[in-house]
Amino acid sequence: MMVENTKGTEDVLMEIRNVDKAFGGVKAVDNVSMDLRAGIITTLVGPNGAGKTTLFNLITGELSKDSGSIKWLGQPINRIKPFQAARAGILRTFQDLRLFSEMSVEENVLTSIEAGSLPLPQTGNQRAARQERVEYALSRTGLADKRKTRAKDLAYAERKFLSMARVMATEARLWLLDEPASGLDPHSYEKFLEILREEVKQGVTVCIIEHNLDIVIGISDRIAFLDRGRLLADDEPQTVLNDPALRAIYFGERA
Amino acid sequence: MEAYLLNLVILISIYSILASTLNFIMGYAGIYSLAHAVFFGVGAYAGTYAAMHVNASIFISLPVAMVAGAVLSLILALPALRVRGEYFVAASLGLQVLAVTIFSEWKSVTGGIGGLVGIPPVNVAGLDIFKPGQFVFLTLAALVIVLIIINRLVHSSFGRSLRAIRDSESAAAAFGKNVPLIKTISVVISAALAAVAGVMYASYLSFINVESFKLDTSVLIMAMVIIGGTGTQAGPIVGAALLLLLPSLISYLDFLPQTEIGAIQQIIYGLGMALLMIYRPGGIIGRKKHSSAGKE
Numbered sequence: 001m002m003v004e005n006t007k008g009t010e011d012v013l014m015e016i017r018n019v020d021k022a023f024g025g026v027k028a029v030d031n032v033s034m035d036l037r038a039g040i041i042t043t044l045v046g047p048n049g050a051g052k053t054t055l056f057n058l059i060t061g062e063l064s065k066d067s068g069s070i071k072w073l074g075q076p077i078n079r080i081k082p083f084q085a086a087r088a089g090i091l092r093t094f095q096d097l098r099l100f101s102e103m104s105v106e107e108n109v110l111t112s113i114e115a116g117s118l119p120l121p122q123t124g125n126q127r128a129a130r131q132e133r134v135e136y137a138l139s140r141t142g143l144a145d146k147r148k149t150r151a152k153d154l155a156y157a158e159r160k161f162l163s164m165a166r167v168m169a170t171e172a173r174l175w176l177l178d179e180p181a182s183g184l185d186p187h188s189y190e191k192f193l194e195i196l197r198e199e200v201k202q203g204v205t206v207c208i209i210e211h212n213l214d215i216v217i218g219i220s221d222r223i224a225f226l227d228r229g230r231l232l233a234d235d236e237p238q239t240v241l242n243d244p245a246l247r248a249i250y251f252g253e254r255a
Numbered sequence: 256m257e258a259y260l261l262n263l264v265i266l267i268s269i270y271s272i273l274a275s276t277l278n279f280i281m282g283y284a285g286i287y288s289l290a291h292a293v294f295f296g297v298g299a300y301a302g303t304y305a306a307m308h309v310n311a312s313i314f315i316s317l318p319v320a321m322v323a324g325a326v327l328s329l330i331l332a333l334p335a336l337r338v339r340g341e342y343f344v345a346a347s348l349g350l351q352v353l354a355v356t357i358f359s360e361w362k363s364v365t366g367g368i369g370g371l372v373g374i375p376p377v378n379v380a381g382l383d384i385f386k387p388g389q390f391v392f393l394t395l396a397a398l399v400i401v402l403i404i405i406n407r408l409v410h411s412s413f414g415r416s417l418r419a420i421r422d423s424e425s426a427a428a429a430f431g432k433n434v435p436l437i438k439t440i441s442v443v444i445s446a447a448l449a450a451v452a453g454v455m456y457a458s459y460l461s462f463i464n465v466e467s468f469k470l471d472t473s474v475l476i477m478a479m480v481i482i483g484g485t486g487t488q489a490g491p492i493v494g495a496a497l498l499l500l501l502p503s504l505i506s507y508l509d510f511l512p513q514t515e516i517g518a519i520q521q522i523i524y525g526l527g528m529a530l531l532m533i534y535r536p537g538g539i540i541g542r543k544k545h546s547s548a549g550k551e
Contacts, residue, residue, distance in 0.1 A: 060429065062425065062429075082425070082429050083429075083433050083434065085429075086428070086431035091429065091430070092429055094429070098423040098426035098429075099422070099423070099426070100418065100427075101423075102421070102486075103418055103419065108419075110415060111415035111416060111418075113430075114412040114415060114416065115431030115432060117416070117432070117433045117440070118413070119408055119411060119413035122411075166430065170430070
């Protein structure tokens, strides 16, 4: 279900309206409304604890909202469970990767595109199509030589790429990436950016949480700025990055 | 001597079925059950009931036992698998305790504490099988079939889903896996196959009572899996053989005071288990070093 290159048309894929989530007395996500537009990269920035990962968890149903609504392709998905979100075409990665650590690289990718629950045999066509997706993801991420290696035995950067490969092999329309480039060496993150740009060109829509400003500037079509659960800005990259108030929050937090 | 060896091989085959089916959920799905002896027992009682009241054909008793095991496992799996792992262990322990009471009290089906005697020999296509020399082939065949089924499952997309859930439940769900459903199916398959061991056991001994299906049996089966190697195919069989052979081996050691043999056996078990877990936490067949680095 690949979308044609929709860059420029920017249809709204996901509509987030007045979403709230509190943990105890702390508002982790505070009345957030935003749109995720098709075929572009929206970057979520903001200090630690701003609610970025919580927003991902609310979208995929890992956490339930206190109030507000989310629509996906025009349909409400307010009570969706994580596995249903995935089947609906919304996939996410985790900051702590959560690879299937005892399984091989190839199995990690293969199992990510096998969503059926019943122990039924696959047809030859299914198997071939899946293998093709696996090969694609492995070769794009440079993991083809490591296919038999257990995930836990990979080097750090390889583990990050495996986390990406699992998503790349699927046919999801929306990728929610939680700090996929953090801790990568310059060479690896160049490769990462290239992969991401290429995938977006192919029609994937991306929402990415990222701290590294070089990467933020390098890839964002749009930037959403969160602080203490509130959405302070959702605009063109230059507008957000040049806003002195936002710069103060962002760099103030880091100093 | 030959009869003695045949008896050992038959029992090892039956316990290998139990250990392998427990390993299927423990080693591949990360579901720890202390109720495996319940499904062993349900298989034995249900198979016996069918053999005594309907027909002694294995084509009757075996399906009846498997369905009974599967249905009962749903009672455990449906509520317990919606919550996290530790609760399943507790729930399975509860089922084990409850089942022992039922096995002891439901006299019309289980014969109560006294159990059931005079269980007819299993009938395969018109042939009564009761001589150990024949029965050994039946249990070995059952073991091989169970192993093939498990092997096929483990290497299918279903098996990958199980292992993915074991390694990271949240990531498995994030990639579209209906975690509670997949876990439930795995428990049902495991219970149905464990019931096969029950049918073999009952018709081999032609006598069963609750003593064989208590918590100690569940713990023994779990020990077989852990000692042999969790998550490996050969491990549970090695574990079953070792734990069933050990008592006989110890009794051959003449220099041990024969009156204290029971206590010595316990000491050797305990010591062996502790040493194994320190030096080979993956079990005898398992990987040498089970590094925890990178576990997510």
